[in-house]
Amino acid sequence: MRIALTGNPNSGKTTLFNVITGKVEHVGNWAGVTVDKKEGDVKGDWNKTGTKIRIVDLPGAYSMSPYSSEESITSNFVKNEQPDVIINIVDATNLSRSLLLTTQLLELGIPVVVALNKIDLLKNKGITINLKVLSKKLGCPVVETSSILKKGMVEIIDQAVKVSGKGQKAPFQSSILNNDELDKKAYEAKDKERFRFVDKLVKETEIREVESKKQTRQDAIDRIVANKILGIPIFAAVIYLVFSISQSWLGPLIADYFVGWIDKLYVFVDGIMGENISPLLSTLLLDGIIGGVGALIGFLPLIMVLFFQLALLEDSGYMARVAVVMDRYLKKVGLSGKSIIPMIIGTGCAIPGVMATRTIRDERQRRTTAMLTPFMPCGAKLPVIALFSGVFFENAAWVGTSMYFVGIGIIIGGALIVRRITKESSAKSYFIMELPEYRLPSIKRAYVSMMSRAKAFIIKAATIILVCNAAIQIMQTFNWNFQLVAEGMENTSILASLANPFAYLLLPLGFGVWQLAAAAITGFIAKENVVGTLAVVYGISNFIDTEELALVSGANDVASIMGLSSVAALAYLMFNLFTPPCFAAIGAMNAEMESRKWLWGGIAFQLSMGYVVSFIVYQVGTLITTGSFGNAFVPGLIAVAFIIGIIFYLMQRNNQEEYEALKELG
Amino acid sequence: MELTMGSGLFRRKRNRHGKIKETNIEAKINLTHAAIDATYEIKGIDTEDQVMKDFLFTLGCFEGEKITLISALADNYIIHIKDARYSIDSQLASVIRIGNTE
Incomplete structure (x- = not known):
């Protein structure tokens, strides 16, 4: 069987891929390190199921709508090549953004397993996530993982094999995902609704002791290392x-x-x-x-x-x-x-x-x-x-x-x-980069x-x-x-x-x-x-x-x-x-x-x-x-x-x- | 020549825009005017670049959402949207129209 790894940039897909396949693909703590899909077989250590499993690591994407070519690799693969199971890697410290992609993946009819990754960071940040509620609301298994600490690897493979062959119900049905003809406005309205659905879901499952927008020591470091003069x-x-x-x-x-x-x-x-x-x-x-x-x-x-x-x-x-x-x-x-x-x-x-x-x-x-x-x-x-x-x-x-x-x-x-x-092209070039x-x-x-x-x-x-x-x-x-x-x-x-x-x-x-x-x-x-x-x-x-x-x-x-x-x-x-x-x-x-x-x-x-x-x-x-x-x-x-x-x-x-x-x- | 033509177009558009919203002075405030640590509501993304607009959308940066300015460094602004931090340049910051602080 074939499993596709999908998720936001820098959510740890390639790190997880390297752990479960034993390969050494290039990883880095920043968005956009992987630009092409990579394949490998799950190592025996993590695969207790007896079936041979091929894993496809895809470049990070924020949504299923293709906005740059490496994102379209991801959506094309998932839509056209029909993997048996999708493992959606979700950065546990950023549910409110990551789950947008999750809800889109859940609409494809391919069974999805959510890997709630970077679970090791939650305690420090004062975040608690109710796994049971999240899994129930999404309608798919949710497994806690930490690819860095190699935690949850056996479980995620196990779950993926279990759901394989079954269908997938979507908690949020837009019904227009594959209809590119639909006009932009309706599409956007639907996606806003989708974001509201995600917001509600996060409210029900996540408790934050500290708001993420509060200034941290990291922000102070940024002001020094990215300083105009000192940088x-x-x-x-x-x-x-x-x-x-x-x-x-x-x-x-x-x-x-x-x-x-x-x-x-x-x-x-x-x-x-x-x-x-x-x-x-x-x-x-x-x-x-x-x-x-x-x-x-x-x-x-x-x-x-x-x-x-x-x-x-x-x-x-x-x-x-x-x-x-x-x-x-x-x-x-x-x-x-x-x-x-x-x-x-x-x-x-x-x-x-x-x-x-x-x-x-x-x-x-x-x-x-x-x-x-x-x-x-x-x-x-x-x-x-x-x-x-x-x-x-x-x-x-x-x-x-x-x-x-x-x-x-x-x-x-x-x-x-x-x-x-x-x-020179007249198009304005904007710069945006996620700061990990x-x-x-x-x-x-x-x-x-x-x-x-x-x-x-x-x-x-x-x-x-x-x-x-x-x-x-x-x-x-x-x-x-x-x-x-x-x-x-x-x-x-x-x-x-x-x-x-x-x-x-x-x-x-x-x-x-x-x-x-x-x-x-x-x-x-x-x-x-x-x-x-x-x-x-x-x-x-x-x-x-x-x-x-x-x-x-x-x-x-x-x-x-x-x-x-x-x-x-x-x-x-x-x-x-x-x-x-x-x-x-x-x-x-x-x-x-x-x-x-x-x-x-x-x-x-x-x-x-x-x-x-x-x-x-x-x-x-x-x-x-x-x-x-x-x-x-x-x-x-x-x-x-x-x-x-x-x-x-x-x-x-x-x-x-x-x-x-x-x-x-x- | 090409440049001046472009900015002329831009100016005309802004003027017209200004006329319509003359009463609402806040409509002209964009992220470059924001105060550090203040959270604003996004009022709109004023760019012709639909691809960038769509991309920002997937990050949760669209009308009605919240945005916080964490730091302003030289030409770059560090912003907070939906539990993540991004660095954007002043060009992009200037197209993010914002409203009242919380």
Whole structure:
């Protein structure tokens, strides 16, 4: 049998789904985390009924009338796919709003079981709910649950199986739910009546000792963290702290142990292969695979510490306040306040980030957000940031922090440009966001989320990254005649000759050597590849020092092998962060933009942005540090002027069109 | 040009509207004029954006319902409707017409 999970946003559907199916879908303490339906089977622990049960988790909805596309997924699924049972998850602390959806679900004729969720919060808030009366008045079973504490799981499944196959009587019958032809007025009047029905029901079943509209300590916190002046500095401090912990304190400590094991593996494999094995195979295995993948895996602890902290932040309810703070700035550049949500999700991975843009109603804003979201440094870019801040900047936490804020800056600037190039839609964009309650984040949930992301990281490293590294190793070992490249003749390898043309283009950015160009190109397959490829092409087996407790071993040695100045290194880092994302993320952009023109425009824009930013960082930085411009300043300047010229032309063209249109109008 | 045309239309409409309800001065009070911690009755949602209006409806934000202003922060207003808190921007706050305090 099949059960659909429905309920208001942030009522805890996905948390409950994860508990009963054992899956690890992304959850957060804010509305709109789930944008697509997810399916899974109920685990044996919770299913004592003997029947196989499939659960479908749906995006949150406030009502059955579709108001945004992710809400229509919910109403379409429930209406068209006819699940056997609907479990309606109701936030017990907000009956007066949640039961609107409940009464609509009860009219569909599909048996409904209400899960009165977040029951653990009731005592603190001085709320008592009479379950028996509620169940009787609604005409369906009501089960107390707390998905966070895993309470009531067996009971809810049990009840769902019991009601399956039976019909459902509706306590409030509107009789017009499926009649879209009916005129709006009558519909609205009916829904007002429905709300009055719900109000009456709440009055009969709920006792509140404290009115929810009373000011609380939470409201006082909101006034500080979402403050006009303090909001941004507090956000910056939080991000800085997150980076300090993952990159300067806790991360390196764990990384240290970890890399010790990888070193042992290297020595072990080296040992069992003995002397007689072909040197080709031995370098492929040791330097190409263990070296390249190992160099990347060495950063795993750092990433895990960071993901752990991000999960804690999402669980706390703070992210919704960040959205409020950022709304002001995003609106000024023609984006929606909601655009911040994809960007926050994008700090984990750009793919779900880009997918989250579908909650934005306005098409132009949605496409612009999908185009700009990948500028937020994602999890895959972290090893690259960690590597460069370790080698060139002594692990300074400001490097990582500032990359986030440069990302935000580029997004804001980019949005301004895109607004000028495309015509701004005249539709007013309002911002509304539910503010979830703050709560003490759960260590356990953060741990689970961290482990699932770590697993994904390892799988990626052991598949895509491994294959890429092996390919890179082979391409740099052979020349086009398939002969081994002699020492000192590295420039004749297949890899070098392929990457060289690109290296010329990168000269004005301060890193015009084929090794760095090759790493940047493999980065489009997966950004982690930048680290792996650098390890392979420079023959560095691991970047992390196990003896000095430093993140990057012999940072000066690595720096000198790469032959980059700090300024050029920063430019290279930014080039990798702010050019187009990996192919998978570009695929997601394609899906959400639904326009070839926007997709190619977006990619061209991302490429131009990365090039221009790196050029400015390198040339201006070199001017400041050495007193003269860096390599290939003039050709670079011409290229950058050309790019800026095109962008200006596109922005002007629109003005021109508007002007002419106005002239015609007289 | 486009902009001025728009606001001209808007002004005309407001004027006409004002004429009709000349006697009722409260009709012009929207949520941006609200006092903190005061609970008001919603008198109407004055927007052409039907989708937003419908959405607010599902939250219980429509004529006749109660609304409380919890905080006013820079451009955002934190409001309380039906046991939940929302942050809305001043544009949205300005279309929520409110009446007497309790």
